[in-house]
Amino acid sequence: MATGVWNAVGVVGPEALPPDPFLELLDQHGMEWEWAEYRDRAPVPDSDLEIA
Secondary structure (H helix, E strand, O other): OOOOOOOOOOOOOHHHOOOHHHHHHHHHOOOOOOOOOOOOOOOOOHHHOOOO
């Protein structure tokens, strides 16, 4: 990140940046991570959420 590989104008959240440089950095430091995609699931509408 300090090398400029993540370079954006203004304030952006991490989801707006490419994940590969960060994931490669995790690998270099021996950190394990997994990737899961849920393309077959739709978001739950707010009206269906239960509030405890």
